[in-house]
Amino acid sequence: MNPALLKLMRLQARAIVRRMFRGAKTVRGAMFLIVGGAMMILWLAAMSVNAFVMPRADPQRVELYFPMAMLTLCVTTLVTTAGERAVAFFPAEVDFLFPGPFSRRELLVYKIFRSSFGAIFTATLFSLVFLRFAQHWIGAWVGIFLALVFIQMISMAVVLIGQTIGERAYTRGRKIAMMGVVIAVAAIWRPHFHAVSAENASVMVESFAHSAPGRVLLAPFNVFAQILIADPVIAMAPKWIAIAGAMIAAVLGVVLWLDAQYMESAAIAGQKVYDRIQRMRRRGGISVRTTSTRLRIPMLPRLGGAGAIAWRQIIVALRTSRSMLIVMMIICLAVGPLFYFGGLNKHPAQLVATLIAWVTFMLSNTLRFDFRGDLDQIDTLKALPVRRSAIAIAELVAPVLFLMVFQGAILAGVCAMLRVDSWLIALIVIFALPINTMLIEVENLIFLIFPSRVVNVSPGDLQGFGRQMMVFAFKGLVLLGSLAIAGGIGALVWLLTGRAMLLSMIVAWIVLAIECFAMIPTLVIAFGKFDPSVDTPA
Amino acid sequence: MIQVNDYHKSYNETVAVAGLSFHVQPGQILGLLGPNGAGKTTTLRAIAGIIPPTHGMLAVAGFDVVKQSVEAKRRLAYVPDDPKLFDALTVNEHMEFIASAYDVNNWREEADKLFAQFELTEHRNKLAQELSRGMRQKVAICCAYLHNPQAILVDEPLTGLDPHGIRTMKQSVRDRAAAGSAVIISSHLLALVEDLCTHLLILHRGQSLFFGPVEEARTAFADTQERSLEDMFFKATERNSEMTKPEIRMTNE
Numbered sequence: 182m183n184p185a186l187l188k189l190m191r192l193q194a195r196a197i198v199r200r201m202f203r204g205a206k207t208v209r210g211a212m213f214l215i216v217g218g219a220m221m222i223l224w225l226a227a228m229s230v231n232a233f234v235m236p237r238a239d240p241q242r243v244e245l246y247f248p249m250a251m252l253t254l255c256v257t258t259l260v261t262t263a264g265e266r267a268v269a270f271f272p273a274e275v276d277f278l279f280p281g282p283f284s285r286r287e288l289l290v291y292k293i294f295r296s297s298f299g300a301i302f303t304a305t306l307f308s309l310v311f312l313r314f315a316q317h318w319i320g321a322w323v324g325i326f327l328a329l330v331f332i333q334m335i336s337m338a339v340v341l342i343g344q345t346i347g348e349r350a351y352t353r354g355r356k357i358a359m360m361g362v363v364i365a366v367a368a369i370w371r372p373h374f375h376a377v378s379a380e381n382a383s384v385m386v387e388s389f390a391h392s393a394p395g396r397v398l399l400a401p402f403n404v405f406a407q408i409l410i411a412d413p414v415i416a417m418a419p420k421w422i423a424i425a426g427a428m429i430a431a432v433l434g435v436v437l438w439l440d441a442q443y444m445e446s447a448a449i450a451g452q453k454v455y456d457r458i459q460r461m462r463r464r465g466g467i468s469v470r471t472t473s474t475r476l477r478i479p480m481l482p483r484l485g486g487a488g489a490i491a492w493r494q495i496i497v498a499l500r501t502s503r504s505m506l507i508v509m510m511i512i513c514l515a516v517g518p519l520f521y522f523g524g525l526n527k528h529p530a531q532l533v534a535t536l537i538a539w540v541t542f543m544l545s546n547t548l549r550f551d552f553r554g555d556l557d558q559i560d561t562l563k564a565l566p567v568r569r570s571a572i573a574i575a576e577l578v579a580p581v582l583f584l585m586v587f588q589g590a591i592l593a594g595v596c597a598m599l600r601v602d603s604w605l606i607a608l609i610v611i612f613a614l615p616i617n618t619m620l621i622e623v624e625n626l627i628f629l630i631f632p633s634r635v636v637n638v639s640p641g642d643l644q645g646f647g648r649q650m651m652v653f654a655f656k657g658l659v660l661l662g663s664l665a666i667a668g669g670i671g672a673l674v675w676l677l678t679g680r681a682m683l684l685s686m687i688v689a690w691i692v693l694a695i696e697c698f699a700m701i702p703t704l705v706i707a708f709g710k711f712d713p714s715v716d717t718p719a
Numbered sequence: 720m721i722q723v724n725d726y727h728k729s730y731n732e733t734v735a736v737a738g739l740s741f742h743v744q745p746g747q748i749l750g751l752l753g754p755n756g757a758g759k760t761t762t763l764r765a766i767a768g769i770i771p772p773t774h775g776m777l778a779v780a781g782f783d784v785v786k787q788s789v790e791a792k793r794r795l796a797y798v799p800d801d802p803k804l805f806d807a808l809t810v811n812e813h814m815e816f817i818a819s820a821y822d823v824n825n826w827r828e829e830a831d832k833l834f835a836q837f838e839l840t841e842h843r844n845k846l847a848q849e850l851s852r853g854m855r856q857k858v859a860i861c862c863a864y865l866h867n868p869q870a871i872l873v874d875e876p877l878t879g880l881d882p883h884g885i886r887t888m889k890q891s892v893r894d895r896a897a898a899g900s901a902v903i904i905s906s907h908l909l910a911l912v913e914d915l916c917t918h919l920l921i922l923h924r925g926q927s928l929f930f931g932p933v934e935e936a937r938t939a940f941a942d943t944q945e946r947s948l949e950d951m952f953f954k955a956t957e958r959n960s961e962m963t964k965p966e967i968r969m970t971n972e
Contacts, residue, residue, distance in 0.1 A: 196807030
C-alpha cells in the first residue's frame with residue numbers, strides 16, 4: 182500500500198480517538214463520556230455473561246441459518262444502492278486523493294483497508310452480541326470479520342464489473358440476475374407456500390439449503406459458518422480460515438485485475454452519501470432528499486408568527502421525509518395484523534399500551550422537526566419579529582402532530598384486527614396530546630441546553646452514546662414524574678368524588694396540560710440563552 | 720505544460736464538453752470563462768484526473784492524465800470550488816499527508832511559510848471542521864502549493880476569502896506563474912480574470928468560443944482596445960446564444 186495513504190489512515194485513526202475524547206475536558210463532555218462508556222461496558226458484559234449462562238445455540242442450526250443470513254445480506258447489498266457505496270469515496274477523499282499521485286489500484290487498496298478497519302470494530306461488537314451462536318469468542322470474531330470483508334469485496338467486484346461493462350448493461354444485468362434468483366427461490370419453495378407459519382419457515386430454509394441451487398449459492402458463505410462453529414477452534418478453524426482467506430484473495434485479485442474506471446461514479450456515490458449525512462446532521466435520522474415541491478399545505482393562521490413557523494416545519498417534514506413517514510405509517514398500520522397473525526392476540530390492552538408507549542418514546546427522539554432540526558436556522562429564528570414564546574410553541578407543533586398521527590395509525594391497525602376495550606382507546610386519544618407535548622418539550626429543552634448534532638451514534642462515539650442514554654433517562658424521569666403528579670391528583674379527585682371516573686380523568690388531563698404550559702417558559706428561557714456563535718456544535 | 724486535444728465529455732445523451740482543445744505554457748495564466756453549465760469545472764476535473772474524458776487527450780507536463788496518471792498528477796495541483804477537507808484532521812495534519820503523498824522533503828519549513836503567507840499559523844492545530852469557509856479555502860490552497868506543482872488548476876479561488884486573503888491569493892498566483900508554473904483559473908469574477916490572466920478560454924455550452932491571449936480577445940470581440948473583459952464576455956456569449964453556428968467557434972485549432 183502507498184505509504185502516504187497508510188499515513189492518512191494512521192492520521193484518521195488518531196482522529197477517531199481524538200474525536201472520542203473531544204469535549205471530555207468540559208464537565209458535560211466528561212459526564213457523557215463516563216455514562217456512555219459505562220453503559221457500553223455494561224451492555225457488552227451483559228451480552229457476554231448471557232452467552233455463558235444461556236445454553237449455546239445448536240451448531241447445526243448456525244450452520245443452516247448463518248450462510249442464509251449472509252446470502253440475504255449480500256443480495257440485499259447488491260440489488261440496492263448499498264452496493265454502490267462499496268466503492269464510494271467521500272468528497273474530501275475525492276478532492277485530495279483523486280488528483281493526487283495515486284493509481285486507481287492504490288486507491289482501491291486504501292478503500293479496502295479502510296473498510297477492513299471498520300470491520301474490525303464491527304466484528305468485535307458482533308462477536309460479543311452473537312457469542313451464544315459460536316463455540317468460542319475467537320472463532321466468532323474471525324468468522325464475522327472475514328464474512329464482512331468477503332461481502333465488502335464481493336460488492337466492490339460487482340460494482341467494478343458494472344463499471345467495466347457499462348452502466349446500462351450493468352443495471353439490466355443486475356435486474357435479470359435478481360429475477361433469476363427470485364424465480365429459483367420461488368421454484369424451490371413453491372411446495373411450502375400453501376401454509377406459511379413459523380414451523381414450516383424453518384422447513385423452507387432447510388429445503389432451500391439442501392437443494393442443488395441452494396447448496397451452490399450457500400457454499401461460499403458456509404465457510405464462515407464453519408469458522409463460527411469450529412470446536413476445538415485451534416484444530417478445526419485454521420482450515421476454514423485458510424479457505425475464507427483464499428476466497429477473499431481471489432475476489433481481491435479480480436477487483437485489482439479489473440482496474441475499472443470507477444473514479445467518476447465513486448465520486449458521485451460518495452457525494453450522495455456525504456449529502457445524506459449532511460441532511461441527517463441537520464434534520465435527523467429519517468431525513469431524505471427533497472423530492473418534490475408539489476406537496477403544499479395552506480398557510481396556517483398567523484397567531485403572532487407561530488402559525489408560519491409551524492407551517493414551515495410541517496411542510497419541510499412532508500417534503501424532506503415524506504417517503505420515510507409513509508413507511509413508518511405503513512409499519513404502524515401493519516403492527517396490528519402482524520401481531521394477530523403471529524398469535525400475539527391474547528392481551529390486546531397490554532399489547533396496544535406497550536406498543537404505543539414504546540413507539541412514542543422512540544419517535545419523539547426521531548421526529549426532529551423542531552429546534553433540533555433548526556440548529557442551523559437558530560440565527561434566522563432569533564432574527565424574526567416574533568415573540569420567543571410563540572416560536573417555542575410553534576416549534577413543538579409538527580413533531581407532536583406527527584406523533585399523534587402515528588399513534589392513531591397503530592390504534593387503527595390494532596383495533597381492526599383485535600378487540601380493544603373502548604376505555605383504553607378513549608384514554609389514549611385523550612392523553613396523547615399532553616403526553617406527546619411533554620416529551621417533545623423535554624427533548625427540545627435538553628437540546629437547547631446541551632446542543633448536539635449527534636443523530637446516529639456511530640460506533641466508538643461514547644460521548645454521543647452517553648448523551649443518548651442520559652436523554653432517555655431524563656425523558657423517562659420527567660414523564661414519570663409528570664404522570665405521577667397528574668395521576669395522583671386524578672386519583673385524589675376519584676376518591677373524594679365517590680369514584681367519578683370521568684371527572685378524575687378531566688382533572689388529570691388538566692393537570693398534565695398545566696404541566697406542559699409550565700414547561701414553556703423554561704423552553705423560552707433556554708431558547709433565549711442559546712447563543713448560536715458559541716452553542717452551535719461543529 | 721497543460722495540453723488538451725479534442726476533449727469530449729458526455730453523460731448519456733448530454734454533451735458537457737465537445738471537442739475542446741487548448742494548451743497552457745509555463746508562466747501563462749489561463750482564465751477559464753463561461754456561464755453556468757458551460758463545462759468549466761468538468762474540464763478542470765478531467766485535467767485533474769478525477770473524471771475520465773469520453774474522448775480526447777489531456778496531458779500535464781507531457782504525461783497523459785489517463786494513461787500516465789500518477790506521473791501527471793505528481794506535477795499537478797487542483798483546488799476545487801468549495802474544497803472539502805478531512806473534517807477530523809487538523810490543518811497541520813493535512814499538510815503532513817500532502818507532504819507524504821507528494822514526497823516533499825523538509826515540508827515543515829515550506830508549510831510554515833505558507834501558513835504565514837495565508838495567515839493560518841495560529842490555526843494550524845485546529846480541526847478542519849472548526850474552520851470557516853475562507854479558512855478552508857486557504858488550507859486547500861496551501862496544500863496545493865506545498866509540493867511546488869508545475870501545473871495549477873484553481874476553481875473559483877477567491878470564494879470566501881477576506882481582502883487580505885484575496886490579495887495574497889492573487890499575488891501567489893502571479894509568483895507561481897513567474898516561477899514557471901502553468902495556471903488555469905476558472906472564475907465568474909471577470910475583474911479577477913482581467914487582473915491576473917495572460918490568456919483566455921471562453922466556453923459556452925461545452926464549446927470553445929475563444930482561446931488565445933487577452934489582447935487577441937480584444938481584437939476579436941471588442942470594437943476598441945478600451946473595451947473591458949465584461950463587454951467582451953457578453954459580446955462573445957450573447958452572440959453565440961443568438962447564432963449557435965459552428966463559424967462562431969474561434970479556437971486556434
